[in-house]
Amino acid sequence: MAEILEIRGLTKTFAADVQALKEVDITVNRGEFLVLLGLSGSGKSTLLRCLNRLIEPTSGDIYFDQQRTTDLQGAELRAIRRKFGMVYQQFNLINNLSVLVNVISGNLGRMGFWQSVFPLRNKELVSRAKENIARVGLSDFTHTRVKNLSGGQQQRVAIARALMQEPEVILADEPVASLDPATADTVMQYLGKLNKEDGITIICSLHFLSLARKYGSRVVALKNGELVFSGTPDMIDETRFQAIYGEDAQEVEIR
Ligand SMILES: Nc1ncnc2c1ncn2[C@@H]1O[C@H](COP(=O)(O)OP(=O)(O)OP(=O)(O)O)[C@@H](O)[C@H]1O
Ligand SMILES: [Mg+2]
Known part of the structure; x- marks a missing residue:
């Protein structure tokens, strides 16, 4: 599969003691439905907003179709931004x-x-x-x-x-977090349909592992700004689950 986004060493520091992203490396393939997991404050929104440069990374690089977007300005920056729809x-x-x-x-x-x-x-x-x-x-x-x-x-x-x-990519930042489970599933089905039928690459942060399992072709997880997991949803066993959500977390509470 051809890659659409290449994220290399992405770091965002808001203040000396607030490192929202630390050297994050992710490759996103065209047509993927990538689910972004992580606790509140782990850096999910920051990552999504760095991708279309609503937030300027402190360091690191992002490539869209092999074009480095990090220093783009003016019309070129607007052209890159238009490739991303946000929800x-x-x-x-x-x-x-x-x-x-x-x-x-x-x-x-x-x-x-x-x-x-x-x-x-x-x-x-x-x-x-x-x-x-x-x-x-x-x-x-x-x-x-x-x-x-x-x-x-x-x-x-x-x-x-x-x-x-x-858009070539839809960035969805917890699109179903304020919906009840049945309604959340319906909204996810529409995102899934756009992904499958139109080939739109989806990057979607979610709280529910069950939805990640159902819709994600791949999951990446952040913890305190660091990438702690990348793989298919079925690879998330109890050990990996605890690496993402902390040792005391129980899967039943996150569903
Ligand atoms: N504009 C900002 N100024 C200062 N700190 C910020 C800013 N935006 C985010 N942060 C901090 O960066 C870290 C990551 O925040 P981010 O919003 O990316 O997390 P998140 O995973 O999206 O959390 P949530 O699940 O609650 O939406 C947090 O510590 C947050 O307080
Ligand atoms: Mg957020």
Whole structure:
């Protein structure tokens, strides 16, 4: 499999005593569904945000399709950022606006000023937004205000919004952490579908090992900013589980 991302010696120091990432090396292959595990504070969000340079690494390098992204600026940096769609735990939608307008807003980074003022006049944009809304099963809610949707439906809107920039990678930072287990599973199924049917590479941080097992083609785990595991989900036995979550952790509590 061809690699899409190469992370080498990635280190992020926020303050002398806050080393969020320590010399992390990860290779991500195109088409993988990579699950990122680790306790709160282990560095998951920092890692995801370093990938599209929302956070500047302190040292180390990231290569996207063999292009070093570390020093890119201006138009080149924006071009790299567009390859990543982001999905967050707190959906980050505009609650008073419709599903359609929220999804279209995912394209704002690519639009000129007038287009962004009157986005609904752009037929091509509207039809692309509707396609993406259909891909997450929300066609019946196209004109519904986001605040009237359930949490799971809102997260699917956020996924449709991320699709507007036609990303090669979706970075999902605990996308199901605020959802109940059944709804979480539905949202994960949509991410799984985009991964399988569209070949979009997914990097997704999760708290639940059960979801990592079900959806991940590979798992990497961080502990105190260090990479402590990389392998297939079925390789996580009790010993490895404790290496990731600490000796006192019991699997039943994390599920
Ligand atoms: N902007 C910041 N300034 C200072 N310290 C930060 C900043 N962002 C993160 N940190 C620290 O870096 C470490 C890693 O944080 P990070 O948010 O990446 O962890 P996480 O694994 O995403 O945790 P969670 O599961 O709670 O979201 C923590 O010690 C955190 O306090
Ligand atoms: Mg986080």
